[in-house]
Amino acid sequence: MLIVQGLLEGLFNGLSIGAVLLVAALGLAIVFGLMGVINMAHGEFMMLGAYTTFIVQNVFKTFGSPWSETYIIFALPVAFLLTAGFGILLERGVIRYLYGRPLETLLATWGVSLILQQFVRSVNWVLAIAIVIFSALFFGGLWFIAKRADYDRIKTLVWTIMLPLSAAISGAIGFVLAQTFKLTVTKPWFGAQNVDVTAPAWLRGGVRVFGTFQIPYARLFIIILTAACMAGIYLFLQKSKWGLRIRSVTQNRTMSSCLGIPTQQVDSLTFALGSGLAGIAGCAISLLGSVGPNTGQNYVVDTFMVVVVGGVGKLAGSVVAAIAIGTVNYFVGSGTIALLVQPIKPLADFFTFFATASMAKVMVFFLIISFLQFRPGGIFPQKGRTVDA
């Protein structure tokens, strides 16, 4: 009886760890799996999603109940849109110049991930206002001037004047603000410490299944959220017009463009979708513990693992891989396996050794590496780079 309970507990916990992995990996399955872009800043997009949840929570707290209890519902779309926006910026500003050059993409996005980490540490009113003013001056000005017929000719001149000018103006305004209002504007919003998102009351506690085993509502929520995201992606890719375009472009970019598909827009949209899903994942992980500037880093390796083990480009593979990794991780980490093989002394000792969170991870990585030796293409390998939801 105890063993059955242990197994069930393990399965459910594995499923819930898997769900967290999966929700984190979904966005990457699209960006890396479908587009073939290695985005090292994916974890930071999750972190941004988590911070967005934190902000939405604080704003809704000031509204009092019932708003303060429902903030999570609103945080999801806000986080999705915000990170999707960041995703478009990253794709348009950096990645599109690097398509087909994985090494450069990796380095550039790694740089972006460091920038984003530092950004949440040091962002304050001065910085935020300066960025807004700079963007308004520079991009607004460019947009205005680009309408002139002779823009192509004076382009370099415009840039050399506008860039330092906008930077100087926004810098000066920031400086003046900082001098006048002192700490009220220079105090970082979040700082380097972790911030806490408190799950709303209805997500605290859990349902008792049997004995002492209970399923936390927060985990249940994440499982349902993951399932909903999966269904949403599936429907979007299979049934919508843009989904068809995305599938076409990922399979044959050249021919797709010859048929009239605007491939650049498709790229932006695909990237935005993947980034937005990272935002949703950030929302989800904020329910599991405090979030800090480094939160993203804790997840990014795991998510790449899920995508690679599942088979690049196969969404179904990511699902299986996430649940498998989650389950193995839990069974090893919680000592359940050690308990099961107790009669065989050396084996039990072996598994007891790995029965901590970090050692379990070591073991999972080891298993993954050996697995990939036998099946380099992942669980569902595929020929070429195609999408198959």
Added chain:
Amino acid sequence: MLQISDLNVYYGESHILRDVDMHIPEGQMICLIGRNGVGKTTLLKTIMGLIKPRRGSVDFLDRPINHLSPDKRARMGIGYVPQGREVIPRLTVKENLIIGLEALDNPPKNQEIPEEIFELFPVLKTMLWRMGGDLSGGQQQQLAIARALMGKPKLLVLDEPTEGIQPSVILDIEAAIKKVVKATGISVLLVEQHLHFVRQADWYYAMQKGGIVASGATSELSQDVIQQFLAV
């Protein structure tokens, strides 16, 4: 309709197309012939915008299109059936056809395949739900042509549509193209090795080592030219 002037194209440092001039008048079918590897496909790819010429210009509907991306050219009305068909493998036949609607400015709301397509290519009707990559070569060729026609092109560009296809299907494809030209009056640029099909065109250009070396009405296609430029 399509005017190519002084076109010079390179792959890296190798000079592929040399000073190519070509004119495709409205409503005419033009055939480009030449032995393997002379640069026929390269010319069509340059027309589509897949390769940027180093010198020279391509004008379509009296507008220079050198700087336009392939999708813009498709939207202007150039329908492209590449050598090797390039059917999207993991999309169904129906989805492949619907992708063809992308070239239209105002695609119809209901995504149904018009009957005309099935009249031209009856085989497609029975396999709408099959994956494009699972079709036979001949079926894929018909699908690729049908897909280009879905976008109602003003100029249809065909790169060796009969390559590796059995004679009876070649006749089907030929008949379909002739029917479309007759019904819609579109222009066609055809790269072809198959003499019977070449004779359907109004005018031919013969290419050798990346340059146009002969041209004339296909009705006056001499044995000499056939011997020299067609692999018969």
